[in-house]
Amino acid sequence: MSGFITSLASALTQGSVFALIALGFLLIYRATGVVNFAQGDLVTLGAYLSYWAYHDLELTLLSSWLLAVAIMFVVGVALERFAYAPIRTRSEHTVVIATLGAAMVIRASIAIWQDTSPKFSPDPFNGEIMELAGARIPYQNLLVIGATVVIVAGTLLLVGRTGFGRSIRALAADRGAASLVGIPVSRVSMLAFGLSSALAGVAGVLIAPTQALTVDLGFGPMLFAFAAAVLVGLGRIGAVLLGAVAIGIAQYVVGRYVFPDFRDLYPFILMLAVLAIRPRGLLGEQVGRRV
Amino acid sequence: MLRVESLTVHHGPVAAVVDLDLEVREGEAVALLGANGAGKSSTLAAISRLIPAVSGAVHLDGRPLGRRAADQVARLGLLHVPEGRRVFPTLTVHENLQVASAARRRRGGGPRATRALLDEVYDLFPMLTPLRDRPGWALSGGEAQMVAIGRALMGAPRVLLLDEPSLGLAPAVVDAVYGALARIRERVPLLLVEQDTTRALNLCDRAYVLRGGRLAMTGTAAELRDAPDLVAAYLT
Numbered sequence: 001m002s003g004f005i006t007s008l009a010s011a012l013t014q015g016s017v018f019a020l021i022a023l024g025f026l027l028i029y030r031a032t033g034v035v036n037f038a039q040g041d042l043v044t045l046g047a048y049l050s051y052w053a054y055h056d057l058e059l060t061l062l063s064s065w066l067l068a069v070a071i072m073f074v075v076g077v078a079l080e081r082f083a084y085a086p087i088r089t090r091s092e093h094t095v096v097i098a099t100l101g102a103a104m105v106i107r108a109s110i111a112i113w114q115d116t117s118p119k120f121s122p123d124p125f126n127g128e129i130m131e132l133a134g135a136r137i138p139y140q141n142l143l144v145i146g147a148t149v150v151i152v153a154g155t156l157l158l159v160g161r162t163g164f165g166r167s168i169r170a171l172a173a174d175r176g177a178a179s180l181v182g183i184p185v186s187r188v189s190m191l192a193f194g195l196s197s198a199l200a201g202v203a204g205v206l207i208a209p210t211q212a213l214t215v216d217l218g219f220g221p222m223l224f225a226f227a228a229a230v231l232v233g234l235g236r237i238g239a240v241l242l243g244a245v246a247i248g249i250a251q252y253v254v255g256r257y258v259f260p261d262f263r264d265l266y267p268f269i270l271m272l273a274v275l276a277i278r279p280r281g282l283l284g285e286q287v288g289r290r291v
Numbered sequence: 292m293l294r295v296e297s298l299t300v301h302h303g304p305v306a307a308v309v310d311l312d313l314e315v316r317e318g319e320a321v322a323l324l325g326a327n328g329a330g331k332s333s334t335l336a337a338i339s340r341l342i343p344a345v346s347g348a349v350h351l352d353g354r355p356l357g358r359r360a361a362d363q364v365a366r367l368g369l370l371h372v373p374e375g376r377r378v379f380p381t382l383t384v385h386e387n388l389q390v391a392s393a394a395r396r397r398r399g400g401g402p403r404a405t406r407a408l409l410d411e412v413y414d415l416f417p418m419l420t421p422l423r424d425r426p427g428w429a430l431s432g433g434e435a436q437m438v439a440i441g442r443a444l445m446g447a448p449r450v451l452l453l454d455e456p457s458l459g460l461a462p463a464v465v466d467a468v469y470g471a472l473a474r475i476r477e478r479v480p481l482l483l484v485e486q487d488t489t490r491a492l493n494l495c496d497r498a499y500v501l502r503g504g505r506l507a508m509t510g511t512a513a514e515l516r517d518a519p520d521l522v523a524a525y526l527t
Contacts, residue, residue, distance in 0.1 A: 166390040170379045173427075176341055177377035182365035182394025182446055 002134030007256040008249075009132075013141040013210070014224070015248025016148035020203035021218075021225035022240045023155055024196040029234055030159075030172040031192035032088070034095045038079065038103040040222025041110075042197050046072045046204025047217055048110050051121050061124050069201040076197025080190045111215050123209035144206045148241075151202060156237050168192055220264075224251065227271040233281020243282070246270065292317050292480050293338075293369070293450045298347030300330070300337045300504075307333040308504045311347070313482075315450060320481040322491035322512070325501035326526050331484040332374050334501070335452045338482075339371035340364050351449065365394045368449030372456065376439040380428035384419055387427055387438050388412055394446025405445070412441035415471050433464035440471065451475065454484045469494060488526065492516050500525045 021039055028036045046068050053064035083102045087095055125139035159165035167188045170178045179185045204218060211217070224247050232243035247267040255263025274282055293315040300308040308330040315321045323331050337344040340361040349356045351369050365371070379387050392405045413420050416437040422430070430438065436456055443451055456472065457465040469490055472481070476494065485491035492498060492512045500508045500515075500522060507525045508515075515522050 163389070163392075166382065166386050167393065169381055169386075170390045173379040173381045174377050176361070177373065177379065178390075179361035180339060180341060180365055180371050180373060180377075181391035181442055182362055182370075182396070183390065184366075184393065185360075185362050 003256065004253075005133055005135035006137070007252045009135065009137045009141060011248035011252035012245065013144050013248075014221070014252060015228075015245040016145045017203050017207050017221050018225040018228045018247055019148050019152060019241045019244035020199050020206075021222055022229040022244055023152065023237065024199040024203075025225065025229050026234060026237060026240055027155075027159075027168070027192050027196040027199070029229075031168050031189050032084065032095075033172070034084070034092055034099065035226070035234075036193075036196065037096065037099045037222070038083075038106060039196070039200055039225070040218035040220075041103040041106040042072065042075065042200035043204040043207070043218025043221065044215060045075065045106055045110060045218075046201030047121070047208035047213055048114055048119075048204075049201070050205040050208060051119055051213055052114070054121070061122060065205040068205050069198050072201030072204075073194040073198040076194040076200075077190045079197065080193035084189070084193065085186065107215050107219075116215055118212035118214050121208040121213055138210070140206075140209050144210070147202065147206060151199070152237065152241050155199075159237060164188070164191070224267050227267045231271050231274050231281060232283045235281065235283060239283040292319070292352065293482065294350040294353075295334075295338060296348045296350070298334065298337055298349070299345045300333045300342065301345050302333065306504055308337065308501075311501070311504075311506055313499050313506075315480050315482050317480060319497065320476040320483065320495040322495040322498035323482060323484045323501065324488055324491060324498055324522070324526065325507075327486075329501040330504035331501055332454055333504075335371060335454050335482070335484055336373070339369060339373075339452055341371065341373065362393075365446060366396060366398075368394070368398065368447060369452070370394060370443040370446045370448040370450075371452040372439045372443045372454060374454040374458075376432075376435045378427040378430060378435045378438045378442070381426060383424050383426055384430070384434075384438055385409075385423040388441055388445050391442040391445035398447060404447075408445050408447065412444055415444070415474060416441055416467075418467070433460050433468065436460065436464075436468055437471070440468070440475075444475070448479050450480050450482065452482050452484075455486060456483075457485065457487050457490060465490070488522060 021043060024039050025035055028034060049068035049071050050064045053059050053067045054061060059067060079102060083098055084095065087098055123140040129136045129138050130142065159168060167183045170183055171185060171188050175185060225244065228243040228247040229240055231246060232239040250266040250270045251263050254266050295311065295313045298308055298311045311334060323334060325331050336342040338349050340359065351367055356364055382390060388409055392400055395404065418434065419437055419441065422434060440456065456468050460468065472494055483491055483495060492515055495512050497511050498509065498515050499506060502525050
């Protein structure tokens with residue numbers, strides 16, 4: 001029983017991280033029609049920025065997190081200006097390749113800046129662990145889950161209920177028509193990239209304390225987040241949360257009991273199985289024509 | 292009000308519009324007529340910057356638009372109801388109207404002005420009131436046309452460009468749309484692209500007739516109504 005609870009807690013924690021990354025995918029995808037494969041390396045960058053702010057600038061842990069997320073917002077805006085805006089009118093494949101290029105530039109820059117030796121980040125609970133029915137769950141993991149729930153709810157409100165959210169949805173539906181009604185299209189897409197990158201930063205600072213900090217910290221989680229987003233059809237924000245938890249459960253709960261050596265495969269098997277049966281994803285709208 | 296000078300537009304290697312001059316004066320409704328492929332829609336799209344022009348200048352209130360992008364042109368009050376309506380399918384009718392307040396951001400964009408304009412649009416198109424919460428993809432052609440026109444009105448247009456508002460609509464629906472346009476033209480100068488020559492000439496003061504991207508003839512609506520054979524010759 002305690003083993004089951006432990007694996008469920010891992011599934012929810014990792015699922016939360018996947019959800020934050022997938023949410024970043026979704027914001028950019030909805031506003032621009034492009035899957036940004038730099039998302040994983042942005043997670044890594046966020047983690048390194050908080051490490052740097054904490055160790056080199058000697059900020060408090062919370063300020064170092066906030067500074068990292070703020071810088072990540074700016075990084076996202078810069079990414080839109082220099083990597084996306086100049087090639088926006090090209091085919092979506094070109095743009096997706098460009099995001100992969102941006103990913104490599106970010107990763108190489110981190111390696112040059114902070115070298116490749118593993119680093120360790122503290123968590124605000126001094127590594128304390130909660131005991132629940134015999135299972136041992138770090139408080140940091142509970143923070144990851146709680147923060148994700150709050151952020152997903154906040155994003156839902158932002159996109160569903162505010163003028164900015166309406167602009168993003170209008171842009172996603174028809175960029176040309178959006179510009180004809182006066183929506184400042186470049187500003188909205190810059191903000192979408194900024195927000196998406198800030199979300200990657202949040203994911204980065206939250207997972208940094210749970211493992212050794214290396215330059216490929218965010219890359220693996222990004223692949224699982226991609227599986228989660230595709231699983232539910234890159235559509236609704238709430239659905240992404242469900243997809244991410246499903247992927248976490250496939251990996252950590254199923255993966256605990258069935259051939260544990262292969263647990264990292266299960267998310268992708270789940271994704272492929274769903275796509276084979278329902279190409280638009282479990283809860284997807286019509287996205288087939290875009291990818 | 293709106294002045295277009297020697298506008299030239301290409302679609303790839305093909306010249307869609309060549310060296311076109313036209314003008315819409317204060318209080319005027321002007322029709323842009325022509326056969327399919329005569330360059331009418333390209334003219335509107337180049338004026339609103341939806342597509343780039345090869346050369347030419349557009350002046351609004353005497354000021355050149357220069358190199359402004361489509362969204363900036365819309366915020367100056369030059370609003371374009373495009374071909375195919377292009378209502379946002381994932382937004383509701385009400386959200387489609389709300390989001391279009393963006394064009395008024397620097398010209399009285401406050402919530403009170405938005406509410407007043409929303410009331411005006413629902414008053415102009417009472418059919419839309421019960422459809423407020425219906426998503427754009429679920430609208431009929433006539434409903435979508437009304438939303439598209441209403442959306443442009445939310446931007447408090449100084450000049451309104453309309454691309455084939457009657458296309459594909461049942462006659463009764465066309466009547467409703469043209470009834471609304473007759474009310475709109477009391478306040479806003481119009482440049483109307485239309486296949487239905489009779490309707491357009493009944494609504495407008497003047498007309499330009501395009502053929503092969505060039506100006507073929509121009510005159511008052513009365514003059515063109517009196518020369519139906521000549522106009523018809525250019526429309527085929």
